[in-house]
Amino acid sequence: MKIGSSLFDLGRLDRISNQETAIHGLDPRVKVLVTLVFIVAVVSFGKHEVSGLMPFFIYPAVLIALADIPLGYLFRKILIVSPFALMIGLFNPFLDREIIINLGPVAISGGWVSYISIMLRFALTVGAALILIACTGFNAICHALERMGAPRVFVVQLLFVYRYLFVLTEEASRMVRARALRSFPGKGTGMRVFGYLVGHLLLRTLDRAQRIHLAMLSRGFDGEIRILRPMRFGIRDLAFLFGWSGLIVAMRLYDVTGLLGNLVTGGAG
Amino acid sequence: MHMADALLSPAVGATMWAATGGLIAYSSRKVKEELDERKIPLMGVVGAFVFAAQMINFTIPGTGSSGHLGGGMMLAILLGPYAAFLTIASVLTVQALFFADGGLLALGANIFNLGLFPCFFAYPLIYKKISGKGPSKGRIVTGAVAAAVVGLQLGALGVVLETLVSGITELRFIPFLVLMQPIHLAIGVVEGLVTAAVVVFVWRARPEILEMARSNRPIGNLSIRKVLVGLVAAAALTGGALSWLASSHPDGLEWSLFRASGKEELQTSDQGIHASLGQVQEKTALLPDYGFKKPNASIEEQEERWPAVDSGTSVAGLVGGALTLALTVLIGLVLKKRRGLSK
Numbered sequence: 324m325k326i327g328s329s330l331f332d333l334g335r336l337d338r339i340s341n342q343e344t345a346i347h348g349l350d351p352r353v354k355v356l357v358t359l360v361f362i363v364a365v366v367s368f369g370k371h372e373v374s375g376l377m378p379f380f381i382y383p384a385v386l387i388a389l390a391d392i393p394l395g396y397l398f399r400k401i402l403i404v405s406p407f408a409l410m411i412g413l414f415n416p417f418l419d420r421e422i423i424i425n426l427g428p429v430a431i432s433g434g435w436v437s438y439i440s441i442m443l444r445f446a447l448t449v450g451a452a453l454i455l456i457a458c459t460g461f462n463a464i465c466h467a468l469e470r471m472g473a474p475r476v477f478v479v480q481l482l483f484v485y486r487y488l489f490v491l492t493e494e495a496s497r498m499v500r501a502r503a504l505r506s507f508p509g510k511g512t513g514m515r516v517f518g519y520l521v522g523h524l525l526l527r528t529l530d531r532a533q534r535i536h537l538a539m540l541s542r543g544f545d546g547e548i549r550i551l552r553p554m555r556f557g558i559r560d561l562a563f564l565f566g567w568s569g570l571i572v573a574m575r576l577y578d579v580t581g582l583l584g585n586l587v588t589g590g591a592g
Numbered sequence: 593m594h595m596a597d598a599l600l601s602p603a604v605g606a607t608m609w610a611a612t613g614g615l616i617a618y619s620s621r622k623v624k625e626e627l628d629e630r631k632i633p634l635m636g637v638v639g640a641f642v643f644a645a646q647m648i649n650f651t652i653p654g655t656g657s658s659g660h661l662g663g664g665m666m667l668a669i670l671l672g673p674y675a676a677f678l679t680i681a682s683v684l685t686v687q688a689l690f691f692a693d694g695g696l697l698a699l700g701a702n703i704f705n706l707g708l709f710p711c712f713f714a715y716p717l718i719y720k721k722i723s724g725k726g727p728s729k730g731r732i733v734t735g736a737v738a739a740a741v742v743g744l745q746l747g748a749l750g751v752v753l754e755t756l757v758s759g760i761t762e763l764r765f766i767p768f769l770v771l772m773q774p775i776h777l778a779i780g781v782v783e784g785l786v787t788a789a790v791v792v793f794v795w796r797a798r799p800e801i802l803e804m805a806r807s808n809r810p811i812g813n814l815s816i817r818k819v820l821v822g823l824v825a826a827a828a829l830t831g832g833a834l835s836w837l838a839s840s841h842p843d844g845l846e847w848s849l850f851r852a853s854g855k856e857e858l859q860t861s862d863q864g865i866h867a868s869l870g871q872v873q874e875k876t877a878l879l880p881d882y883g884f885k886k887p888n889a890s891i892e893e894q895e896e897r898w899p900a901v902d903s904g905t906s907v908a909g910l911v912g913g914a915l916t917l918a919l920t921v922l923i924g925l926v927l928k929k930r931r932g933l934s935k
Contacts, residue, residue, distance in 0.1 A: 456689045
């Protein structure tokens, strides 16, 4: 079950990353760079920052819309991943009980504010990483990493892991389905059968991996995996890079939320 | 025990990235110097294998908690430290991108915690020393368990230090340590036992694989079939052990947090916190000096004083925040609509 569902996930993300949109057509390097600028800007806020983080949702919102990424799918992925931050953060409301905001009768402690801040950071950083892969594709990211100076051996390793991951999980999901169809409650799902299944899976995967590798060699594989989208650093890429970086830095330096809020509430603050 | 972006400060994230980047470059050069190109697809396959094994959680006997196979120690024993480090790094990178496990800024720290300690500390200094020149089953088991325990303890310590230096959490050093280390001791023992089972089998079936990793010699013309037999054995053993332990319990870390913090979600009312915290504290045997936060009590608190906020600005902040979010959604929707029309 688990293998099947995570395969579905990987496959879907991979398909989304192969769409043809203006964002997908950009040079992967600019997308990697803007994502990094975005994440660093988000995590560089003080731990009680909440309102300053709000404007940053503009980046995911625009990219989701332009790159045609299904929003529900992205939400689900963000919700299920690594609850580490949320669990560690849950201590804050108990350890920091100093009241820092009074809204009429409701007093909010620093711990709750910093916990909300952690949740916002979490959503933004995780969302940015998923959006990067969804609008770029793993191969293109690896290619970009190599162009930006990552060691060739490591890049080829990343590409191979990714490739074999699909081979392995596809094979495994077929096996799991086959077993489920043939086994009745309590039988055939034990440790022995599982061991055989995984053993055979790896056997087949290694066999296939070697065949693939030989086939690649006989077709002239020289250690470089070429991608269909050529990497051209055009004016659009430049605009994307400097436009977003500029906006992100500006949102980091100026309190956009405060300005908007003051505008509406009559500048009382 | 993946670190997350949300708990990391940029300085800590960047430092860990610099250290990890250097290690990746160094390991890549070593692998290039010492190995032929046949090893590269092999590293890829083994990476995918570890990935698959990591997707299965197992229960730590007697606690109801669960963890997943780290695989770091097993990779170090099977591939040697350099190839293993690169393989771990690649597995964590794929996890960070596709499952958003941890995040991109935290990836450097994660590779450091889960790769450096098993590959470059626990493997050469503990496993190799204990298993010795002429390994036996007992030596391999002892070595693997000791090395896995030490590797994970160091990794957990790394998580604690990186999180505390970042200063986003309010947890202090001792409680956090008391929270993290024992649970990772348990995970380390289980990890070591699973690793040992795999390694002993490989050692019996294909002793030269371990010999190669030990001496860091290239795989050369060793037939892929032979390697395969060893790996299938590893897969069968891991599969067997993991299916026995497989469970859908929460991760060990999360479990220890839930245990430590008690029924936090029931007590979210503002007045109730004070009273209920004492109750929580009673249940918190894991955290002896899990004290109430006093002003200026800790270093990061002194650095990060929240400025006094009057309700006027906070109202403006809240209104502004809501407006910003609404505007953001609106922009997204408009862009989406325009895209739809232009199609």
